[in-house]
Amino acid sequence: MKCLIIGSGGREHALAWKIAQSPEVRRLYVAPGNAGTAKIAKNIPIKADEIHSLLSFANQERIDLTVVGPETPLAMGVVNLFQKTGLPIFGPNQAAARLETSKIFAKEFMVRHRIPTAGFRIAASISEGKSILKKWGGKPAVIKVDGLAAGKGVFICDTQPEKEEALKQIFSHKIFKSAGKKALIEEKLNGEEVSLLAITDGKKYHCFPPAQDHKKIGEHDLGPNTGGMGAVAPNPFLLPSVRQQVIRDVVAKTIVGLAEEGITYQGILYAGIILTKEGPQVLEFNARFGDPETQAIIPLLKDDLFQLLLTTAQGNLLRPKPAFREGGSCCVVLASAGYPGPCRKGREISGLKTASKLKNVLVFHAGTIKEGRKALTNGGRVLNITGFGENLAQAIANAYLGVSKIHFAGAYFRRDIGQKALRFLSSA
Numbered sequence: 117m118k119c120l121i122i123g124s125g126g127r128e129h130a131l132a133w134k135i136a137q138s139p140e141v142r143r144l145y146v147a148p149g150n151a152g153t154a155k156i157a158k159n160i161p162i163k164a165d166e167i168h169s170l171l172s173f174a175n176q177e178r179i180d181l182t183v184v185g186p187e188t189p190l191a192m193g194v195v196n197l198f199q200k201t202g203l204p205i206f207g208p209n210q211a212a213a214r215l216e217t218s219k220i221f222a223k224e225f226m227v228r229h230r231i232p233t234a235g236f237r238i239a240a241s242i243s244e245g246k247s248i249l250k251k252w253g254g255k256p257a258v259i260k261v262d263g264l265a266a267g268k269g270v271f272i273c274d275t276q277p278e279k280e281e282a283l284k285q286i287f288s289h290k291i292f293k294s295a296g297k298k299a300l301i302e303e304k305l306n307g308e309e310v311s312l313l314a315i316t317d318g319k320k321y322h323c324f325p326p327a328q329d330h331k332k333i334g335e336h337d338l339g340p341n342t343g344g345m346g347a348v349a350p351n352p353f354l355l356p357s358v359r360q361q362v363i364r365d366v367v368a369k370t371i372v373g374l375a376e377e378g379i380t381y382q383g384i385l386y387a388g389i390i391l392t393k394e395g396p397q398v399l400e401f402n403a404r405f406g407d408p409e410t411q412a413i414i415p416l417l418k419d420d421l422f423q424l425l426l427t428t429a430q431g432n433l434l435r436p437k438p439a440f441r442e443g444g445s446c447c448v449v450l451a452s453a454g455y456p457g458p459c460r461k462g463r464e465i466s467g468l469k470t471a472s473k474l475k476n477v478l479v480f481h482a483g484t485i486k487e488g489r490k491a492l493t494n495g496g497r498v499l500n501i502t503g504f505g506e507n508l509a510q511a512i513a514n515a516y517l518g519v520s521k522i523h524f525a526g527a528y529f530r531r532d533i534g535q536k537a538l539r540f541l542s543s544a
């Protein structure tokens with residue numbers, strides 16, 4: 117069969133790596149892909165948001181399954197477009213993807229279905245925002261733009277000047293353009309975070325091992341938010357009894373709630389959960405595989421990913437639930453200096469071969485590009501090094517062994533990925 121993956125990040129390389137192992141897959145394409153996917157698939161020079169060109173390609177090549185990586189094509193309705201022409205595609209349609217593409221839709225949906233989440237108000241102007249915050253008194257608040265903002269539209273505000281600055285950026289400077297027409301003002305919650313990904317055909321679902329992302333640029337979770345600097349799986353903070361509670365109160369309620377509202381959710385439902393003293397609460401939903409969570413989770417999957425995705429896209433998710441290896445997995449992101457701000461591109465990367473020959477180490481490319489036989493940096497997050505092992509400590513050690521072999525000018529990575537989880541495990 118022929119499979120097309122849309123996207124060019126580490127997530128898509130990890131998906132391609134696993135899908136390429138399926139005995140059913142004869143041809144694998146990635147659009148547009150990166151230097152890593154070029155080694156295991158054919159890269160097609162169509163960008164993820166060129167959804168009409170993607171459709172023409174899939175039609176022409178008679179692609180049996182298209183897998184959508186990032187959120188932008190989902191928001192643009194790529195799934196609706198493919199389904200209209202009868203082409204199988206994995207991912208939620210535009211209406212279902214609103215769980216990610218509109219934070220206000222997601223919040224109001226959670227209220228309608230009694231899914232636990234932080235208290236919130238909606239503001240459509242700076243004055244409305246100020247008056248909501250005034251009523252809230254001096255409490256910390258989280259201010260979020262309604263639409264997609266590549267992880268940059270969330271302001272965690274502990275002080276009054278921070279709150280005012282966030283409102284100014286959104287409503288006066290309009291830095292998020294139409295994504296920032298409305299903003300959510302949320303209660304700030306405290307606790308460990310969990311990314312719980314479920315695969316669903318709209319009725320049945322299976323949950324993957326929970327992961328923990330490391331969103332901040334700096335060690336000890338300091339500095340600005342990023343797309344994610346590393347991840348571990350399974351996430352030990354989610355105890356089995358609480359996991360059952362999250363599955364019942366979040367995953368199941370969301371899928372059933374959407375169905376009741378006439379929306380079939382097919383694809384990955386990613387619940388971003390915070391474990392507060394009062395219980396688990398939803399921080400956000402994503403309508404796709406997480407990045408870098410996928411690079412930690414997928415290497416643990418024993419089963420055929422292609423078959424799992426294909427049957428889901430056909431509306432008939434297979435039972436029994438997919439099997440995962442015991443042990444742990446850790447993904448460390450190598451970024452360019454300056455990330456999450458602007459960074460220089462075109463730096464030559466060395467040591468990739470040495471790292472990928474290591475046992476229990478996988479190298480997934482993100483912002484890389486091939487130039488002749490060389491791989492060059494081509495973005496903020498450049499590479500993802502995943503280590504796995506019999507336990508989390510081994511997985512972390514393997515990931516960092518891989519990292520130590522790779523070099524490029526200005527490479528930056530966090531040295532503490534997985535340390536919080538490890539401390540938690542050793543204190544339990």
Ligand code: AMP
Nearest residue numbers: 234258270302303304305331388399400
């Ligand atoms: P979101 O894109 O909504 O998940 O927000 C990105 C990150 O901001 C989350 O992973 C949290 O670390 C943080 N965050 C978002 N909402 C809240 C909240 N209500 N309280 C505390 N932290 C939050």
Ligand code: GLY
Nearest residue numbers: 329344406407408
């Ligand atoms: N790792 C967070 C995300 O994929 O949005």
